[in-house]
Amino acid sequence: MDTNGEILEEKDKKIAQLERQLIEFELKEARQQIAATIAVDHNSSSFSLPKGILKYFLKAGRLKIILAIVILVFLVVITAVGIRLIAGNALKQNSITIVEQVQELATLATAKAHTKAVIQEKDNKIFSKDISINLPGTKREILFIVPGTIIAGVNLKGVTSRDMVINEKTKEIDITLPRAELIQDASLQMDKKLIYVNGGLFTGDFKLDDGFDLVAKAQEQIREDAISVGLFDTAEQNAENALKGFFKNIGYKVNVTFN
Structure with missing residues (x-):
């Protein structure tokens, strides 16, 4: 009786071990499938964007570059005008001073x-x-x-x-x-x-x-x-x-x- 019981107990252990291995195998397969799916989705999103969306982003990037150039030119012009105004005011002030000095030499x-x-x-x-x-x-x-x-x-x-x-x-x-x-x-x-x-x-x-x-x-x-x-x-x-x-x-x- 003891021998039969030990045999049954041994079989139960092997069955339980096989079940655990099967579960681990299925989990591993599931993880691989999920990883493959994510990779496929990632590749698809990287290389298979719709043409309309791609053109939109390209156009948006071009507009940003143009806008940056326009802003840069505007700043350069404003700076040049500012410098010219400052120089003009200084020159005007200098002209007034020189005129006064000339007039003082009248005698x-x-x-x-x-x-x-x-x-x-x-x-x-x-x-x-x-x-x-x-x-x-x-x-x-x-x-x-x-x-x-x-x-x-x-x-x-x-x-x-x-x-x-x-x-x-x-x-x-x-x-x-x-x-x-x-x-x-x-x-x-x-x-x-x-x-x-x-x-x-x-x-x-x-x-x-x-x-x-x-x-x-x-x-x-x-x-x-x-x-x-x-x-x-x-x-x-x-x-x-x-x-x-x-x-x-x-x-x-x-x-x-x-x-």
């Missing part, structure tokens, strides 16, 4: 002439009355000598930013200036005048307003003489020298044109 852009007027006049008078004929004792000759000064200059006060071009790279300034003009007309030094009267026994005492307008003629002569010897040229040269000398000290070269 150096002048030339003064010292000269003498020599006026000769003659007439015929009897007791301070003009006569049309040259009777003996009625002829009178007058020599009027008087010193005077006259001033010409370039109007730097009228210079604006439109009259200059500033190149910060080359440190050059092109300035267009107006021509020199009289800024103070002939001024006579009447306290130093000399008057010589020759003849005229019946003419009476000589007076400056005695029909000759000697003062006006002296002023005109001083004006003409000063201009003829280069008063305007000297004023323009002084203006140019003043500008070049001043701006050379702060690192600029000045080119002057008169218009």
